[in-house]
Amino acid sequence: MQDTLAIAPDVRADIEARLASAASEDGVRLLMAVESGSRAWGFPSPDSDYDVRTLYVRPRRDYLALKPVRDVVERPIVDDIDLNGCDIRKALGLMLKHNAVLSEWLESPIRYIVDDPVVEQLADLASRHFSPRGYALHYASLGRSSVDRWLGPNGEIAVKRYFYALRPALSVRALRLDPSRRPPMSMVPLMQAADLDGVLVDQVDELIAQKAKTNEAGNTIRLPDIERLVIGELERAGEVPERTDKANFADEAEALFLELVEKE
Known part of the structure; x- marks a missing residue:
C-alpha cells in the first residue's frame, strides 16, 4: 500500500511558510502544528484538503488584558490548505470537557513543526484524565x-x-x-x-x-x-465505562497553563 501519510516536500514547505507568517501576524508562539483530516487519518483522496491545525500561546500580557483577545487563528483556504489554530487556554478548557478532537491533534502522525515540550505534558494529562x-x-x-x-x-x-x-x-x-x-x-x-x-x-x-x-x-x-x-x-x-478518578484534573490543567504563560 502507498504511504498515505506522506506530504509532498513543496506542499510541506508552503505550509511551514504559512505557519510562520500566521504566527508573526497574530503575535503568537506555535506549540504544535499537525495535520488533522483524512491525510492524518490515513485515507486521503487525491483532492483532499490539507487540514492544518495549530496550538499556540500568546504573550503573558494578552491574557491579562481587559479586552479578551481572540482564542483562534484562522486563515482562508488557499490551494487546498486549510489552516486554523487554537489558543492553549481554550484547548485546556476543551480538554477538561473531554473533547476528543484535541486528543486527536495530540496523536496526529503528521507534524509540521517540532512540538514544544508542553505538548508531551498535554498528552500525558489527557491520557491520565480523559473520560x-x-x-x-x-x-x-x-x-x-x-x-x-x-x-x-x-x-x-x-x-x-x-x-x-x-x-x-x-x-x-x-x-x-x-x-x-x-x-x-x-x-x-x-x-x-x-x-x-x-x-x-x-x-x-x-x-x-x-x-x-x-x-x-x-x-x-x-x-x-x-x-x-x-x-x-x-x-x-x-x-464504555466512565473514569471514576477525576481528582486534580482541573488543578493540573491550571498549573500547566500558568507555568507556560509565566514564561512568555
Missing part, C-alpha cells in the same frame, strides 16, 4: 451523523461517507476493548486497537485504496459487513 465514556459518546454522535448522510440521491454511497462513520465506530470499539487508552487517530493503528478480523481489515484496506484513486465524491458499492460493524458499535457507546 472513556465521554469520548465514546462524542464518537458515537459523529458516527450517527455520518450514517444519516450515507446514501446519495440515487442510492449510491461515497467512499468518504463510509470512512466518516467507520472511524468513529472503530474508536468506540477500541474504547470498549481498552478504556484506559485514548483511541489512535490513524486508521491502521485504530484497526489494530479495535481488533478487527481479517475479512474486515481486507475490506477497509480496499476502501483506502479506492479513496486514494478517486476524488472526495467518489462512490463505492454497499458493504454489508462494514455497515453492520459501524451500526453495531455506535449503539454500544454507552457500554
Whole structure:
C-alpha cells in the first residue's frame, strides 16, 4: 500500500511558510502544528484538503488584558490548505470537557513543526484524565451523523461517507476493548486497537485504496459487513465505562497553563 501519510516536500514547505507568517501576524508562539483530516487519518483522496491545525500561546500580557483577545487563528483556504489554530487556554478548557478532537491533534502522525515540550505534558494529562465514556459518546454522535448522510440521491454511497462513520465506530470499539487508552487517530493503528478480523481489515484496506484513486465524491458499492460493524458499535457507546478518578484534573490543567504563560 502507498504511504498515505506522506506530504509532498513543496506542499510541506508552503505550509511551514504559512505557519510562520500566521504566527508573526497574530503575535503568537506555535506549540504544535499537525495535520488533522483524512491525510492524518490515513485515507486521503487525491483532492483532499490539507487540514492544518495549530496550538499556540500568546504573550503573558494578552491574557491579562481587559479586552479578551481572540482564542483562534484562522486563515482562508488557499490551494487546498486549510489552516486554523487554537489558543492553549481554550484547548485546556476543551480538554477538561473531554473533547476528543484535541486528543486527536495530540496523536496526529503528521507534524509540521517540532512540538514544544508542553505538548508531551498535554498528552500525558489527557491520557491520565480523559473520560472513556465521554469520548465514546462524542464518537458515537459523529458516527450517527455520518450514517444519516450515507446514501446519495440515487442510492449510491461515497467512499468518504463510509470512512466518516467507520472511524468513529472503530474508536468506540477500541474504547470498549481498552478504556484506559485514548483511541489512535490513524486508521491502521485504530484497526489494530479495535481488533478487527481479517475479512474486515481486507475490506477497509480496499476502501483506502479506492479513496486514494478517486476524488472526495467518489462512490463505492454497499458493504454489508462494514455497515453492520459501524451500526453495531455506535449503539454500544454507552457500554464504555466512565473514569471514576477525576481528582486534580482541573488543578493540573491550571498549573500547566500558568507555568507556560509565566514564561512568555
